[in-house]
Structures are given as structure tokens and as C-alpha cells.
Amino acid sequence: MIELEGLTKRYGEKVAVDGLTCTVRPGIVTGFLGPNGAGKSTTMRMMLGLDRPSAGDVRIDGQHYDRLRDPLKYIGALLDAKGMHGGRSAFNHLLCLAQSNGIPRSRVHEVLDTVGLTGVAKKKAKGFSLGMGQRLGIAGALLGDPRILMFDEPVNGLDPEGIHWIRNLMKSLAAQGRTVFVSSHLMSEMALTADHLVVIGQGRLLADTSMADFIAQNSRTYVRVRSPQRERLLDVLHGAGITVVAAGDGALEVDDGKAEHIGELAAEHHLVLHELSPQQASLEEAFMQLTAESVEYHAHTDAPPEQPWGAGWTRS
Numbered sequence: 001m002i003e004l005e006g007l008t009k010r011y012g013e014k015v016a017v018d019g020l021t022c023t024v025r026p027g028i029v030t031g032f033l034g035p036n037g038a039g040k041s042t043t044m045r046m047m048l049g050l051d052r053p054s055a056g057d058v059r060i061d062g063q064h065y066d067r068l069r070d071p072l073k074y075i076g077a078l079l080d081a082k083g084m085h086g087g088r089s090a091f092n093h094l095l096c097l098a099q100s101n102g103i104p105r106s107r108v109h110e111v112l113d114t115v116g117l118t119g120v121a122k123k124k125a126k127g128f129s130l131g132m133g134q135r136l137g138i139a140g141a142l143l144g145d146p147r148i149l150m151f152d153e154p155v156n157g158l159d160p161e162g163i164h165w166i167r168n169l170m171k172s173l174a175a176q177g178r179t180v181f182v183s184s185h186l187m188s189e190m191a192l193t194a195d196h197l198v199v200i201g202q203g204r205l206l207a208d209t210s211m212a213d214f215i216a217q218n219s220r221t222y223v224r225v226r227s228p229q230r231e232r233l234l235d236v237l238h239g240a241g242i243t244v245v246a247a248g249d250g251a252l253e254v255d256d257g258k259a260e261h262i263g264e265l266a267a268e269h270h271l272v273l274h275e276l277s278p279q280q281a282s283l284e285e286a287f288m289q290l291t292a293e294s295v296e297y298h299a300h301t302d303a304p305p306e307q308p309w310g311a312g313w314t315r316s
């Protein structure tokens with residue numbers, strides 16, 4: 001479990017993290033979301049004792065990071081896959097980490113095997129592709145068999161097979177009862193991986209809720225209906241006190257409606273339906289809705305959806 005209490009970080013005038021209070025629980029994957037510059041990396045760095053909070057507190061299984069003996073046995077993290085000593089082989093990189101944390105050499109072989117790098121264990125990390133670097137970083141996080149795992153943008157640079165692998169790895173670590181905390185800008189991936197979300201904007205907590213509730217609370221849910229007897233269907237729905245919105249393509253949209261109810265009404269009146277589909281916004285739409293006001297960096301034009309924000313963006 002990771003507990004944040006009023007966690008705050010200031011850099012001069014800039015408040016990067018602003019009074020965050022939340023608990024990251026074991027047994028589930030918790031996604032950590034926020035627009036660029038929201039304070040995710042700073043929060044994660046404070047969790048790992050790499051940055052000192054200006055105010056507030058963060059506890060790892062009840063203890064401060066700097067009080068943990070052999071910290072890799074409590075919390076493993078992938079923060080910056082390129083932040084390792086490139087001149088060492090993958091094996092030696094992990095061996096150094098293991099030796100400084102009282103972890104046996106045999107465990108290095110185990111984690112190399114888990115991440116699929118056994119075949120390149122003797123190669124220098126500086127020759128690794130981004131994806132291999134991510135895998136090596138993940139091996140380092142797993143080395144101490146910790147109860148808490150933290151991943152900052154773990155799917156960066158991974159190919160579809162690698163993304164699939166890390167998704168399953170995170171889910172299985174959570175299923176073993178571990179605490180899994182992961183940040184990503186890839187909403188479709190987060191939607192498939194996380195059970196719970198912590199969302200921040202400009203350093204402040206915007207949401208701490210289950211994935212399903214987050215989407216339900218931050219988006220419109222409606223039922224889409226199409227019928228060749230559109231006008232009669234409209235009369236029937238209006239007659240039942242149901243508010244209907246016309247969609248551009250001739251379909252009807254019923255806000256907060258139950259598909260079953262609409263289907264039964266149509267059947268009672270012998271109306272043919274060509275479509276009766278409950279619609280829910282994607283995580284990306286819900287996220288954009290919630291964070292619209294706290295986005296610090298805007299593109300000059302509409303950016304394509306489903307891409308990490310960043311390149312070519314300017315501060316507003």
C-alpha cells in the first residue's frame with residue numbers, strides 16, 4: 001500500500017504537486033493519469049525518496065522510503081528506462097542492484113527469464129533497443145520480489161507483443177495481491193489494464209475512483225436507436241416521457257435510457273428496430289472531459305486522439 005497525505009512539491013513559485021491525499025491499494029492495478037506537467041513523475045519520485053516533499057508525507061507499507069532496509073524488497077520501480085549504466089551488461093546491471101539490496105544472484109537469472117532477456121544477458125545495455133531497455137528496467141523493478149510496483153510509462157517503445165506482455169504482467173502481479181501503480185498517456189491501454197484510477201491536474205487530485213465509475217461520472221451514456229419507422233418510434237418514446245435527441249445520421253439518442261425499456265416499448269407498438277445499442281464514452285473522452293480545464297499545454301490545432309501528448313505542443 002502507498003499512502004499519500006497532503007503531498008506537496010514546490011519548485012520556487014511553481015507548485016508541481018499540490019496537497020495530494022490518496023491511498024494506492026494492493027490487489028488491483030491503479031492507473032495514474034494526468035495531462036503533461038500534471039505532476040505525475042514528481043509524485044512518483046517523491047514516493048521513491050528521489051525528491052523530498054515540500055510538505056506532506058508519503059508512506060510505503062507504513063514506512064518512509066528512506067527508512068526501508070533493502071528498499072527493492074518493498075518497492076520496485078521503472079521510472080526512466082534510459083537511467084541505467086549503459087556500459088554494463090544487462091546481467092551485471094541487475095547483479096549490482098541485487099548485491100546492494102541483499103538479493104541473491106540466482107534471482108538475477110530468474111528476472112532476466114521473466115522479462116525474456118536471458119539470451120542477451122551479456123550484452124551491454126547501451127546497445128539495447130527502447131523496448132529491451134524497458135524490459136531491463138522492469139527486471140530491475142521485479143528483482144527484490146517487492147509487494148509494491150510502480151511503472152512510469154511502461155509501454156513506451158514497446159511493440160504490440162511487448163504491450164500485451166506488460167499488460168498481463170501487471171495484471172498478474174496485482175492478482176498476486178501486490179500493489180501496482182502505473183502511469184501512461186495511452187488511454188486505450190490504460191482502459192484495458194487498470195481497475196482503479198488516480199487522476200491529477202496541475203498537481204491536484206481530480207479523481208480517485210474505479211475505472212467504471214470514472215467513465216460513468218465523466219461522460220455521457222446513452223442508447224442509440226435506429227428504426228425505419230422513426231416518426232412513430234419518436235411518438236411512442238415521447239408518449240412514455242422519454243427525452244430523445246436526434247443524431248445527425250437519422251438515429252435517435254436516448255440519454256440515460258435503458259435499452260431493454262426502449263426495446264420493450266418498440267415491441268409493444270410493433271415497431272421494427274435496426275439498432276438498439278447502449279453507448280458509453282471511452283476512457284480517453286472521459287479523461288479529456290475531466291481534465292479540460294487543467295491542461296497546461298495546448299496544441300495550436302486539434303491534436304489527433306489516442307497519442308501521447310507532447311511533441312510540438314506549446315505552453316498556453
Ligand SMILES: Nc1ncnc2c1ncn2[C@@H]1O[C@H](COP(=O)(O)OP(=O)(O)OP(=O)(O)O)[C@@H](O)[C@H]1O
Pocket residue numbers: 011014015016034035036037038039040041042043
Ligand atoms: N526539477 C524541477 N524544477 C522545476 N520545475 C520542475 C522540476 N521538475 C518538474 N517541474 C515542473 O513541475 C511540473 C510537474 O512536472 P512532472 O514532470 O511531474 O509532470 P508529469 O505529469 O510527469 O508530466 P509528463 O506527463 O509530461 O511527464 C511541471 O510544470 C514541470 O515543469
